[in-house]
Amino acid sequence: LKQAEIIAIGDELIIGQVVNTNASWIAWELNATGIGIVRMTCVGDDKKAITSALGEAFQRADFVLMTGGLGPTKDDITKAALCEYFKQPMRLDASILEHIKVLLAGRGYAMSEKQVHQAMVPYNAVALPNELGTAPCLWFEVGEQILVVMPGVPHEMKDIMTRTILPRLQKRSRGSVILHKTILTTGVGESHLSSMIEDWELALPPFIRLAYLPQPGIIRLRLTAQGTDEPVVQKALKEQVSLLQQRIPDLIFGYDEDSLEVILGKMLGGHHQTLATAESCTGGYIAHLITTVPGSSAYFSGSVVAYANEIKIRELGVDPKILLEHGAVSEQVVLQMASGVRDRFKTDLALAVSGIAGPDGGTPEKPVGTVWIAVTTPSGTQAKKFFFRDERRRTIHRTAIAAMNMLRLTLLGKEI
Amino acid sequence: LKQAEIIAIGDELIIGQVVNTNASWIAWELNATGIGIVRMTCVGDDKKAITSALGEAFQRADFVLMTGGLGPTKDDITKAALCEYFKQPMRLDASILEHIKVLLAGRGYAMSEKQVHQAMVPYNAVALPNELGTAPCLWFEVGEQILVVMPGVPHEMKDIMTRTILPRLQKRSRGSVILHKTILTTGVGESHLSSMIEDWELALPPFIRLAYLPQPGIIRLRLTAQGTDEPVVQKALKEQVSLLQQRIPDLIFGYDEDSLEVILGKMLGGHHQTLATAESCTGGYIAHLITTVPGSSAYFSGSVVAYANEIKIRELGVDPKILLEHGAVSEQVVLQMASGVRDRFKTDLALAVSGIAGPDGGTPEKPVGTVWIAVTTPSGTQAKKFFFRDERRRTIHRTAIAAMNMLRLTLLGKEI
Numbered sequence: 073l074k075q076a077e078i079i080a081i082g083d084e085l086i087i088g089q090v091v092n093t094n095a096s097w098i099a100w101e102l103n104a105t106g107i108g109i110v111r112m113t114c115v116g117d118d119k120k121a122i123t124s125a126l127g128e129a130f131q132r133a134d135f136v137l138m139t140g141g142l143g144p145t146k147d148d149i150t151k152a153a154l155c156e157y158f159k160q161p162m163r164l165d166a167s168i169l170e171h172i173k174v175l176l177a178g179r180g181y182a183m184s185e186k187q188v189h190q191a192m193v194p195y196n197a198v199a200l201p202n203e204l205g206t207a208p209c210l211w212f213e214v215g216e217q218i219l220v221v222m223p224g225v226p227h228e229m230k231d232i233m234t235r236t237i238l239p240r241l242q243k244r245s246r247g248s249v250i251l252h253k254t255i256l257t258t259g260v261g262e263s264h265l266s267s268m269i270e271d272w273e274l275a276l277p278p279f280i281r282l283a284y285l286p287q288p289g290i291i292r293l294r295l296t297a298q299g300t301d302e303p304v305v306q307k308a309l310k311e312q313v314s315l316l317q318q319r320i321p322d323l324i325f326g327y328d329e330d331s332l333e334v335i336l337g338k339m340l341g342g343h344h345q346t347l348a349t350a351e352s353c354t355g356g357y358i359a360h361l362i363t364t365v366p367g368s369s370a371y372f373s374g375s376v377v378a379y380a381n382e383i384k385i386r387e388l389g390v391d392p393k394i395l396l397e398h399g400a401v402s403e404q405v406v407l408q409m410a411s412g413v414r415d416r417f418k419t420d421l422a423l424a425v426s427g428i429a430g431p432d433g434g435t436p437e438k439p440v441g442t443v444w445i446a447v448t449t450p451s452g453t454q455a456k457k458f459f460f461r462d463e464r465r466r467t468i469h470r471t472a473i474a475a476m477n478m479l480r481l482t483l484l485g486k487e488i
Numbered sequence: 489l490k491q492a493e494i495i496a497i498g499d500e501l502i503i504g505q506v507v508n509t510n511a512s513w514i515a516w517e518l519n520a521t522g523i524g525i526v527r528m529t530c531v532g533d534d535k536k537a538i539t540s541a542l543g544e545a546f547q548r549a550d551f552v553l554m555t556g557g558l559g560p561t562k563d564d565i566t567k568a569a570l571c572e573y574f575k576q577p578m579r580l581d582a583s584i585l586e587h588i589k590v591l592l593a594g595r596g597y598a599m600s601e602k603q604v605h606q607a608m609v610p611y612n613a614v615a616l617p618n619e620l621g622t623a624p625c626l627w628f629e630v631g632e633q634i635l636v637v638m639p640g641v642p643h644e645m646k647d648i649m650t651r652t653i654l655p656r657l658q659k660r661s662r663g664s665v666i667l668h669k670t671i672l673t674t675g676v677g678e679s680h681l682s683s684m685i686e687d688w689e690l691a692l693p694p695f696i697r698l699a700y701l702p703q704p705g706i707i708r709l710r711l712t713a714q715g716t717d718e719p720v721v722q723k724a725l726k727e728q729v730s731l732l733q734q735r736i737p738d739l740i741f742g743y744d745e746d747s748l749e750v751i752l753g754k755m756l757g758g759h760h761q762t763l764a765t766a767e768s769c770t771g772g773y774i775a776h777l778i779t780t781v782p783g784s785s786a787y788f789s790g791s792v793v794a795y796a797n798e799i800k801i802r803e804l805g806v807d808p809k810i811l812l813e814h815g816a817v818s819e820q821v822v823l824q825m826a827s828g829v830r831d832r833f834k835t836d837l838a839l840a841v842s843g844i845a846g847p848d849g850g851t852p853e854k855p856v857g858t859v860w861i862a863v864t865t866p867s868g869t870q871a872k873k874f875f876f877r878d879e880r881r882r883t884i885h886r887t888a889i890a891a892m893n894m895l896r897l898t899l900l901g902k903e904i
Contacts, residue, residue, distance in 0.1 A: 086525045088515030089699060089710075093507050095530070100504030109502045110537065114511070114528040121527065128544070252503070263602050266561055273562070283499050283533075284561045285506070286641075294500065349793075355779025356772025359793045363771025364881055366847055374799040377765075377775045377791035379784075383833060387790070387803075417799060431782055461595045463620075463643070465780055 073298070074245035076102050077133040078112045079125050081140035081150055082224055086116040094139050094229055101233060105242045106249045107135065117141050122153040126219070134217055135241060140224030142207035144186040150221065151194060154210070160195040168193070168208045171201045197221075200236055204228045209236065218244065249302045253309055254285075255293040255316060256330055257323040258477050262286050265323070269293075272312075272319055279305070280312055288466045289473030322486050325477065332476040333361045333368075339483050340371035340421075347479075348417035349375040350388055350409040352400065353427035353443060358472045373417045378409065388412030401426050401438050403446075403455045410446040410453060421483075422448045423475050427458075429467045441467055445475045447482045456488055490661035492518050493549040494528045495541050497556035497566055498640055502532040510555050510645055517649060521658045522666050523551065533557050538569040542635070550633055551657060556640030558623035560602040566637060567610060570626070576611040584609070584624045587617040613637075616652050620644045625652065634660065665718045669725050670701075671709040671732060672746055673739040674893050678702050681739070685709075688728075688735055695721070696728055704882045705889030738902055741893065748892040749777045749784075755899050756787035756837075763895075764833035765791040766804055766825040768816060769843035769859060774888045789833045794825065804828035817842050817854050819862075819871045826862040826869060838864045839891050843874075845883045857883055861891045863898045872904055 078098050084090040095112045102109060110132050115121035122141070129136045141150030155162060169191035173183055190206040193199045197210040205228045210221040220237055222229045257265060262284055266273075273282055279299050285292040295312060299305040317324055326335050340347055349358050359375035362368055376387050381400055384390040389412040390405055398404045410424035427443030434440035441462065446455040458474050460467045481488045494514050500506040511528045518525060526548050531537035538557070545552045557566030571578055585607035589599055606622040609615045613626040621644040626637040636653055638645045673681060678700060682689075689698055695715055701708040711728060715721040733740055742751050756763055765774050775791035778784055792803050797816055800806040805828040806821055814820045826840035843859030850856035857878065862871040874890050876883045897904045 085512075086515060086528065087519050088512040088517075088525075089701070091507060091509050091512045092528070096501070096504040096507045098504070099502060103503050109504075110531075111541070112502065112508070112530040115526075125527070250503075252505075254505075263560060263600055266602070267600075281499075281563070283563045284559065285500055294505065296499070296503070351772070354776075355784075355788075356767070356775030356791050356793060357779075359772030359795075360770075360776045360884075363773075363793075363795060364884070366880055368771075369795055372771075372795050374795040374803070375772050375791070375793035376803075377772060377779075377793065379775075379779060379788050379790040380833075383790040387792075387832065416803065417796075429779075459596060464782055466643075468776075468780070 073106070073108050073248040073250075074134040074241075075108050075110045075132065076135040076137060076241075077110050077129040079122075079129060079136065079138045080112070080114045080224070081117060081122055081138065082114075083116045083147065085114050085140070094224060094226055097226070097230065098137055098139070098233065101238060102135075102137075102241070103250050103252075105238055105245070107241060107245050108250065117147050117149055119149055119153045119156060122150060123157045126153075126157055130214070130217060130219075134245070136217070136219045137237075138219065138221045139229055142221070142223045144190055144206070151192070151210075154194045154197070154212075154221065158194060158196055158212070162192045163195050164188075165191050165193050165199040165208070168199045168201060171208075172206050175206065200232070202228055202232055203235070204231050211240075248298060248300050249305055251297045251302075251305055251309055253295045253297075253313055254328050255295070255313060255324055256326040257291050257293060257320065258289055258325055258332070258473055259323045262291055265291055265320075269316065269319055272316055276312060277308060280308065288462070289470040322481065325480060332473060332480065333365050336362070336476055336480060336483075337365045337368055337371065339480065341367075343483070345421055346371050346373050346419040347421045347423065348373045348413045348419040350413035350422065350424040351375055351377050352379060352384070352409070352425060353429045354425050354468050354471050354475070355379060357468050358423060358425065358475055361472055361476070373419050376413050376416075384409060388416070399438065401428055401442055401444055403444055403457070406444040406446040407448075407453055407455050410448040410455075414448050420450060421479065423479055424448075425471055425475050427467075427471055429464050429471075431464060443467075443471050443474070445471070445478055447478050447488070449482060454482070454488060489522065489524050490550040490657075491524050491526045491548065492551040492553060492657075493526050493545040495538075495545060495552065495554045496528070496530045496640070497533060497538055497554065498530075499532045499563065501530050501556070510640060510642055513642070513646065514553055514555070514649065517654060518551075518553075518657070520666055520668055521654055521661065523657060523661050533563050533565055535565055535569045535572060538566060539573040542569075542573055546630070546633060546635075551660075552633070552635045553653075554635065554637045555645055558637070558639045560606055560622065567608070567626075570610045570613070570628075570637065574610060574612055574628070578608045579611050580604075581607050581609050581615040581624070584615045584617060587624075588622045591622065616648065618644055618648055619651070620647050627656075665715065665721055667713045667718075667721055667725055669711045669713075669729055670744050671711070671729060671740055672742045672744075673707050673709065673736065674705060674741055674748070674889055675739045678707055681707055681736075685732065685735055688732055692728060693724060696724065704878070705886040738897065741896060747777075748889060748896065749781050752778070752892055752896060752899075753781045753784055753787065755896065757783075759899070761837055762787050762789050762835040763837045763839065764789045764829045764835040766829035766838065766840040767791055767793050768795060768800070768825070768841060769845045770841050770884050770887050770891070771795060773884050774839060774841065774891055777888055777892070789835050792829050792832075800825060804832070815854065817844055817858055817860055819860055819873070822860040822862040823864075823869055823871050826864040826871075830864050836866060837895070839895055840864075841887055841891050843883075843887055845880050845887075847880060859883075859887050859890070861887070861894055863891075863894050863904070865898060870898070870904060
């Protein structure tokens with residue numbers, strides 16, 4: 073398996089002003105090509121920092137991919153650092169100069185002196201044209217090792233990578249493949265989940281690794297499989313996913329880039345059912361998540377965000393006596409909210425939530441984090457109490473995840 | 489000037505599945521404390537990779553800050569790697585064990601064996617409690633050098649850094665100060681803003697630098713001032729902020745960590761005014777943002793998310809003839825939505841939005857991104873048309889920012 077390192081260069085990165093999204097993107101793409109990543113490094117626009125990071129990377133990796141510091145301004149010194157590292161002079165690359173001229177002419181500009189400098193490259197570099205900008209990509213071969221230097225502008229880098237670099241590197245690496253599958257779960261916490269699937273985890277073949285990626289309300293389980301024979305690796309991965317699915321069928325709601333709102337959208341759309349929500353503590357967040365899905369207007373009618381108690385009474389038909397007797401955060405009220413919004417909005421289904429998101433508003437009987445959720449369908453209504461001891465925004469998020477999951481389980485005819 | 493290195497650990501980072509936002513956040517905070525960053529490194533959950541990255545960092549930096557791999561699951565091996573690096577055994581930290589017990593009890597859980605393991609720390613580490621999770625922070629002193637190891641969960645890491653680590657490191661570093669002030673603007677785009685403030689920018693003293701940090705709907709202007717005399721630097725920074733404020737008074741809505749929803753909350757709370765929203769294309773997102781603010785129930789009554797046209801008619805009293813004639817995305821309809829929700833919810837103020845978030849639903853007359861926003865107050869109602877040519881989620885976000893800013897300007901008696 074060929075190994076790569078990624079070095080990102082830029083003062084804006086090293087002071088934390090810009091997040092290094094380039095490195096993640098490159099890593100993901102290399103990985104999909106069957107190239108492993110040993111390390112990612114980030115240094116400022118500093119000659120010594122650049123050359124020492126490069127020297128160290130060459131001690132570990134077959135391929136080194138570098139981004140940034142190729143612009144025409146004074147602070148861009150990557151090319152000078154490369155000349156120093158390789159002890160090579162600069163040369164003017166005629167074909168790159170021509171490419172820049174054509175590119176600028178297409179934008180209606182003439183060539184300036186600064187842009188001529190963009191065609192100067194270290195003597196030992198092969199310069200590859202950048203279709204979207206004036207800084208060429210530089211390709212160095214050092215024995216069996218390869219160094220690729222790309223501009224840091226994300227869309228330019230991605231274009232060069234996809235068009236030119238990935239196919240070239242794939243040719244040089246061969247043999248092993250790395251495959252990933254991410255299983256999305258909700259409903260139990262990390263330590264509970266981990267004890268539920270412990271035997272399965274211990275019985276994983278040595279070439280498949282498991283990682284827990286927790287998010288508020290959701291735990292993603294990522295399987296990484298590595299081997300030389302792609303169909304064999306693919307099959308083994310599939311088998312393990314299917315074993316896991318048998319173990320925790322109700323906890324798994326999707327795979328890879330799925331989300332609960334997209335899954336729900338498919339279920340509702342497929343059954344031609346419509347939904348409305350009545351929200352108190354989530355303040356419209358469930359409606360927001362549902363409507364981030366393009367085409368959600370086909371199944372989502374709308375929501376009543378009943379933040380004030382009068383709104384629960386007037387707009388959702390909650391009985392004031394019940395509200396007074398049991399409080400807004402109660403089974404009785406959340407059930408009335410659910411049937412109230414379903415009747416008013418004339419939908420097939422409704423979700424309602426009422427809770428105490430905090431930081432204030434808790435009592436000894438109903439501490440901050442207490443949440444009631446109700447789901448109503450043509451065949452009946454049920455409510456469940458949850459307790460999320462977390463920061464306000466995260467409690468709101470976890471409530472929305474739990475509510476959407478309750479609807480998902482109800483639609484599947486499973487126990488909530 | 490003391491120098492730091494940041495090492496982030498995690499397979500999810502090295503394969504590019506998760507972007508390393510922790511490193512940027514830490515770098516920014518260290519920088520503000522007057523500590524420079526030499527390098528950021530990222531390695532996988534691999535003992536050898538961790539120990540070698542650590543050894544190299546100690547050759548360059550005074551402070552090494554490490555994050556990730558402290559969880560209770562099998563793939564978290566940072567503590568084992570540290571024991572190997574320092575050639576130290578593990579020990580059970582009694583006070584951390586107690587802290588975890590209390591933390592779990594507060595969430596209504598008993599302690600499991602896995603969680604006991606969270607209180608095991610390398611023998612030479614000082615363990616500092618994590619207020620938000622079970623993984624403690626580890627502090628090592630190696631001669632004059634310091635290693636800090638923190639959990640990778642962003643909100644836990646940020647809490648520990650702010651509460652404990654930054655003050656401790658600041659004591660160890662001294663000399664020059666770096667001060668930042670961020671000015672938050674909305675209402676015009678980056679190039680427009682930049683030409684409006686060009687002279688001011690060119691006249692900045694050499695020790696104050698300006699950076700544009702654009703976000704959807706908002707442009708943050710960050711000033712960074714550096715010097716040896718803190719009061720002098722502070723004063724110069726204040727002067728420049730005040731000059732900028734005179735230049736673009738209506739565009740500035742806040743500073744540093746402010747948000748429009750917090751600013752609006754203060755304005756509404758201060759005036760004892762209540763608000764409701766009627767939302768179509770934003771699907772409850774404005775209500776959500778407003779209710780992320782603790783205590784928002786004092787001024788926010790609720791919202792009608794009228795995604796379907798029948799809901800606009802039935803729940804907001806929009807005239808079906810007007811809807812048919814002008815379409816849902818029109819000045820007439822958005823005005824009726826605003827007054828409709830204000831009348832029904834009996835609030836002082838109302839905000840209404842109707843638009844086409846895309847990707848589908850556009851027409852030649854009303855392309856995707858067309859949005860109407862209305863604000864209604866006791867003294868009158870006004871509506872304005874916007875056009876946001878962006879991806880669905882970003883269009884929703886930009887619509888919410890524009891709507892909240894329209895309300896802000898209206899409350900200030902300024903032109904929208």
